[in-house]
Amino acid sequence: MVKEANLLFERMKSSGLCVHNSYSYNCLLEVISKVGDVSLMEYRLHEMKILGLPIDKHALTPVLQCYCNAGNFEKALMIFNEMNEKGWTDQHVLNILVLSYSKAGKVDAAFELIEWMERNLKLNMDQKLFCVLIHGFSRESRLDKALQLYYKMQKLGYMPDISIYDVLIGGLCKNKEIEKALILYTHMQQLGILPDARIVSKLLASVPNERVMIQLLEYRWKSLAEEERNALFFSVLTVFVNDGFIDKAYYLLKVSMAAGMDRDTQEDKIFFVDENLVASCFQTVIDGLCKFDKLDMALDLFYDMDRSGCKRNLLQFNDLIQCLSNGDRLDECFDLLNMMRKSEFQPTHFTFNSIFGCLCRRGDVAGALDMFREMRASGHEPWIKYYTLLVKKLCGQGKAIEARNFLADMTEEGFCPDMIAYSAVMDGFININELNQSLELFEEICKRGYSPDVVAYNIVIKGLCKAYRVNEAEEIFSKMLGKGLVPSVVTHNLLIDAWCKAGDIDRGVLCFSRMKEKNQEPNVITYTSLVDGLCNAGKPDDALKLWSDMERSGCYPNKIAYMALIHGLCKCNEPDVGVVYLQKMEERGILPDAYIFEDLIVAYESKSNIAMAQLISEKKVKCGIVS
Template sequence: MAALLARKILSCSTPGGISLRSYQIVCFLFPYLLSNGNGRLKPCGFCSVASRRSSDTARHLFEEFSKPQNLRNEEELRCIGKILTPEAVEDVLKGLKGWRRAHEFFVWSSRQERYKHNCYTYNAMACILSRAQRADPLKSLAKEVVEKRCYMTPGALGFLIRCLGDQGLVEEANFLVDNAEIMGCFPNSYTYNCLLEGLARTGRVDLVESRLADMLVLGMRIDKFTMTPVLKAYCNSGKFDRALGVFEEILRKGWADEHVFTLLLVSLSKGGEVEKAWELLERMERRSMNLNEKTFCILTHGLIKEGDFSRALALFGKMKESGFKGDLALYSALISKLCEERELDKALQFYSEMKENEILPDASLVSKMISSLCGAGDFIAARRILEVDGEGVGLGSLVLLYNGVLQGLVNHGLVESAHSLVYLMMGNCKETAEVPQNQFSFKRMVQPNADSFCIVVCGLCKAEKLETAQKLVDNMSASGYKGNLLMYNDLISALCSVHRLQESVDLLEKFPELGLEPSQFTHNSIFGCLCDMEDAQGAADFLKIMRKHGHAPWIKHCTLLVKKLCKVGNSQDACKFLDEMIEVGFVPDMITYTALINGLCHERDVDRALEVFRTVSSEWYLPDVVAHNIIISGFCNAGRLEEAQEILKEMVDKGLLPSVVTSNVMMNAWCKHGNLDLALRSFSEIDNDELRSPTVVSFTILIHGLLCANKPNDALAYWTKMREKGCSPNRISYSALIHGLCSCGMPDAALAYFDEMDGEGIEPDVSIFIIFLHSLALKGKSVEAFRILHKMIQKFEFSSPVGKNYERLRDSLRELYRDMHTSSDLVRLIEEGRIPVFHSVDMIVGQTS
């Protein structure tokens, strides 16, 4: 249908393409086709609220893939691969440095069982590849999105198309739109606008016209974001007559701005259409948008602000070619950006050029140059600027130049030199031994201002020289100088980070006489210190002070305090603290309440945990799946399965979908209490659920429960099923299976899985060795048992008794000692001290030594 309308439009257009009448139809439909731009992504987006589990997974993956490949823990990666989520993959992609490592991780993740990329992970990778200008892998990615039938929103599809367009991959971008339906996507105007932008860059007028016709058929909104790429396409292809026709329509609709004018003007100029360019300039002047020096400056400033600095420099070059010199504001913006990007040679060139044009730098720009040069270690150039441009400035401006020196010294790691210089500015010669006199000759001195002290104190705090920073602040106050809030905040934060609480409070108490009002950062620095020190009462009391100033406590600090109190068994103090928070007027976050509920459950105070859970549910929040899992687990661990089931039922009634973790918790409890039928039913539910799948933990729980119930054949059947499902067993799985088979009197079967475990490079712990050894020895399989013993003493040292396994180990060795095939070898090992737990045979046979 789209193609039909496209042919119809083109058939009634001028020989060159779409007619003016066609565009009038488009513009007439515009008010009725407005949409809300559905699917637009924010910069560096694809964000979702990741669970803490997903965050931990992302952190582990980031650590592993930040290492060289040969240093990665492949076993850990295999385990993590089983619980991989798109949210975790997206977080890792954002953090990894270099497109190669990111792409390697992206490919690895796509190969994991039961994991599937979504539109956000694809877009995260596309963004990285586009920025790195890697067209080939970007092409493959676009093809894979369609092949995998990845669900795409219109906004996500638009973002991916934009990434492709940035690299000139318009065929691939076009292919995505044609196959959008396969991905469950119905493109909107934003999607098509992104496509038009990419097509316009390559001058593909035929495709631009075709897609514009498609938009008409589909009833999409047509606006300046649609027509500007159309204009650009005609300009880039040199079809200026059509470009002017589109421009007239844009102008009539009131969509024309300086960007549209400039776009057409530059294209006409590059295309050699001088007369048409002059006509356009005259029209710009009539609209007060003529491309004079001011317009050049505005456009250049805009490009700098948008981060397109290369184009800003190019436009600045055009401006100078037009005979304009620019002004101080424009030069300051360009030079400051060059300094930020460490292009100091270019900055110095512009700085000299500006002065040659008789544009005098102000103190702010001079200070910026001095600071940047000092920060790069070019003290000679910095001194020259200070001597020349600081010669005739007043004292008020001179202090800005000296602050530039201070900031540059701090940035270059010479914080003690900056410290000495500020004392020299104060007139205190006793503290000036380290002033870099060989780099600077200070002909005139000026008193430091608040910024001077802030620069040095913040630098000292960053360098962890807190004593020096405090002494400077004390001397500053004693000499009648005043600091600013940033300086005091930095010092208080640094003191709090090392638990120097009283000194931080003392500084805060001086704020009124200093004329300072504490900020939320000030208060939260001290509040966080109190929480970190587990001072619940002190934190609660400090909340009252924060409340008076209208400052809310940061949730991370409240949660930290609750976790710390619960960890040491002070959950009652944690409850009291949260109650006092509410009394003060602050409602704790659900994350903080979840930490409290978890702590109460660990202390076996499940009734109190449930009370908190109910209170939160009725008065503040709807507890999430994590909170429900914690309270369910608490009741299961307390042996109160009926109440756990009731909470699970409530959870479903609230519309919350139980997670695999929820099912695992219940399965584990049922297995421990011998309710295998309920455990099997729960396993079957997640096994047949499209949204949930059993994990290696699920299988391990069930296998362990079956073995404890003396059903080894059923357990082995589920072990096989686990393999078939793609769940690779881990150390815990093997340990549960081997232990269970030994307990069921099947050491031969256990031995096969023990060897399999070893073959896969999974290290068993000492308890598995001892259990296995004990089982074989009691079955009279002394030779096999001795082989296990020999492996065990190669891997572990027994410098002390091995806890609850001591008796089991002694019984096993007693059996080996009684067997003539292993007796002498066992005695030799003991005499050699290879089994330090038993330093004589008498300890094994039951006599004391």
């Protein structure tokens, strides 16, 4: 509301109905100071001086605040010195400057001002300022200054609250100054301040050995009822897990279980006697161990749960099976699955699919089929991502036939494979030059009621184009349109490239026009195929015009596009134009392959321009390109 206040102030002044005095100006300055608008503040202060209004303590205090809020400490210090010379410095004025220094991270300057205040003005900070500064100094990792303030605070009789101990102990633990942190912990005991879970956790995470951990907990533990102990214990474990001290959490839980079974040890009686741990503690720590890939420790806790009287739950089984699966520990997955079946829990779709995923990643077709049968018997569906992964893995190894058989077996087991998996198999056949098998599979799934998507059609079109059966590819394209599918840029690129390679540039250009009519933006692959095709057809001028159209459309050529153009221009006996584009490549930091230099050299030699051929040869050597 500063703008509104300033506007109202100006209107009242202009109307002549009200004559502003020092009080009204001081009120406005106070409003301006809150947002740190230095220029407006200085303008109004200058007005006061012109009007001859007194610039007193009430005017300069908001001016000081304004400079501080704006981070202009040089001018703030000038105002402070002026106020001090006139005897206007009080606790409030000092607090403004000290707090501003602290917020800006100027810890030393703030501390020097505090010492000056105590030495020269005999003023002491109030409790609120102590708290703010201790927090501020701690954030800046200046624990030395924060501790000095803490002891000064105690000396003045102020009682630090738990937040002070939290920030100081946390900072000291972070700096590995454990002895100092333990001293503060002792102070808390002496003052009767009960540490919360955050403070306890920070200390426990920093102490060098387990015995000290237990001793630290003794004081806090014995003052709590059993329900409160459970809550504190769970909070400590949670903090450990969240802060990455997973080994500490594991140890505490293990010792707790040992104490629950053996109460003869004095050490156990201190902290753990009669403690009944809840399953949520195990869940928290086991989750953390899995997250940090400490599966052996997680399994150790899981198997020990019975000894502590805690029941396992379904989530724990599933989480561990998933983690074991991700770690390719299949035998242990099945061990847990068998244990699960013997318990009150039944495997879920998540359980089965976690193990199924491991089998698929291994490429274990027989194991995957066995899991299919188990899943079918339990009424669960396999996840698409896993059986598609297996299919792609087989096809990547050149085993497209085995992949097809796997999907056939899957169908026999009562599951209908997704179109994504069939597309992967069709692509696998094409990659091993078995186009006819790919086409047979395509026809088969269409007869079985599947509706191939654009990706599936693109795979078939790619295979036909690769085999130079472009007319058949066009027929598939027409069928695709008849099904109401919208061809992608990839679809058009495949056909354009195929027609260009087949030497039918007119059909390629026709495909390009058809693409533009459908408002599909050509990409650099589209233009590269056409440029290459036009040059091969002896139409370099058309190729260059298309190149200009490409750049105007915002589609920038890449290395392959440049090389296709230069290669084509050389074939058309236009090496001079080719050199222009070679220069453009160099300007963009793109280095062509060796054959481009060879093309240019041959083209110049064919034109008997030996000088240019020699120049290109030298450029090739200079670029460090070896044929």
